[in-house]
Amino acid sequence: MGRSEWVLERLLERGTATAVENAGSRWRRVRLEGARGLDWKPGHHVRVQVGELSLRAPRDLLRTYTVWDYDGDALELRVFEHGEGPGARWAAELETGAQVMFKAPEGRFTVREGAAGHLFVGEETASVAFGAMTRSLDGRTRAVVEVGDPADRLPIEGDVEWLERGTAPAHDSERLVEAVASLEGLVPGTVAYLAGEAKTCQAVKRHLLNDRGWPRRDIVVKPFWTPGRRGMD
Secondary structure (H helix, E strand, O other), X not given: OOHHHHHHHHOOEEEEEEEEEEOOOOEEEEEEEOOOOOOOOOOOEEEEXXXXXXXXXXXXXXXXXXXXXXXXXXXXXXXXXXXXXXXXXXXHHOOOOOEEEEOXXXXXXXXXXXXXXXXXXXXXXXXXXXXXXXXXXXXXXXXXXXXXXXXXXXXXXXXXXXXXXXXXXXXOOHHHHHHHHOOOOOOOOEEEEEEXXXXXXXXXXXXXXXXXXXXXXXXXXXXXXXXXXXXXX
């Protein structure tokens, strides 16, 4: 290992995979124990090493996964298996007992304190963040979540509208925009959290800004993936 790779490894946390199992149609539950003393808030993500430790191809080295839960010792991840990128291969091949390197939890996609209301919009890849964030709000939330298969639903607390797209593509979803447009009773000061596929997030954001006059400051966007973009696969 060269000095650059040694420095990179020193920046990463380490956990042991004590559970790797199916948690739905395309979800994998990954539990990493031994990750003590981390600063985590619901909505935070970790950057997991999914390839050989090298600075030559950093985009193929790390992939981002939102933390489902953290108890002070173990991180719980829910990894959605789609596509054939480095992240999908890592999730499919990971076995219990494996050592997993990751960056400490971070991110600004977290609950806005003091908001009058909370609205969550996205497809299944946003479910991990939404599940963690709505738990922290004791269900005082509304959500619109699209899935390809009912078996891909993860527990999300609050008033949730589930959309089923079947075999239709998940990217650039007009269904989510239409569902948000039909929502009534949203109180002023509600913060909208948009996550998942990048083009869909932008389409929902445009609707909120242009059609509903939503304050830009009350829209929080976190794109996780989009077709054909390296590093988001």
